[in-house]
Amino acid sequence: MAYSSVALLIDGDNISSDFAGQIMRRSSDLGPSTVRRVYCNAATKTGWDVASSFRIVHSGAAKNASDIILSIEAVELALVRGIEAFVIATSDQDLSHIAHFLREQGKHVLGLGEEKAPSSFRFACSKFDELNHCATPTQNTEDNLINRTVLAVLRKHDPHRRGLLISRLNGFVRRENDEIKIKDVKEKTWAKYLAARQALFTVTGDGAERMVHVTGLSEDT
Incomplete structure (x- = not known):
């Protein structure tokens, strides 16, 4: 079932940014995510600062701060903004309470977490899916440097945010960092490199008109 509004909320202290692409794909199955927060x-x-599709909510260093802020904002999104469905990515049992609350308000809750996620969180959600380590390649240092650039x-x-012609990208990248050479990367071309990182970049158009956009930025992210 597709929902008109989806909030994607990630416990970034508990879930690795390596899962960003996988989380985005699972979330998109429910509908457009108007809110994406880590x-x-x-x-x-x-x-998570590299995964530009998300808005970072700084929780500080206090114990359970991320869980508390996520829960408070989830309540506001459900009761004030009327979000229909929630995706909560965590392997922490402490977020079981907010999952129960959201379901009691008639909201659909998709839980995403690793194999270690406790049964208390799994059963609190309308549905729970495990994140697969094999499905999402870990970004190495070179990847991070290129992505940031x-x-x-x-x-x-x-x-x-109208898009940038891929044919112009290499020149701009080399001006930022002349040590980056796309021919030395596994994909060999910018079009293939960007297409392989859909959590960060979206490629549109064909041939010389192909353009790159930052994936899925919304006013809230």
Whole structure:
């Protein structure tokens, strides 16, 4: 079933950013995610800052701070904004309470977590899916450097988010960091590299008109 509004809420202190693409794909099955937030201590450099489709909510270093803020904002999204479905990504039993609450309000709750996720959280959700380590390749240091550079280029040269011609991307990237050479990367071309990282980038158009966009940015993210 597709819902008109979906909130994607991630416990970034508990779930690795390596799962970003997989989480996005699972969430999209429910409908358009008008809210995409990651709750974490941003000072710890969890890697979620690279996954630009999400808004980072800094929770600080206090114990359970991410869980508490996520739960408070989930209540607001359900009761004030009327979000129909929620995707909660965590392997932490502490978020079982908010999952129960949302279901009591008539909301659909999809839980996403690793194999270690406790039964208390699994059964609190309308449905629970395990995140698969094999399905999402871990980004290495080179990937992170390239992704950060491309995102910096898009922020600078595509401020209105209309897309940037891929044919122009290489020149802009080399100006930012002349050590990045796409021919030395496994995919060999920018079009293939970007297409393989759909959690970050969306490629549209054909041939010389192909453009790259930052994936799924909304006003709330």
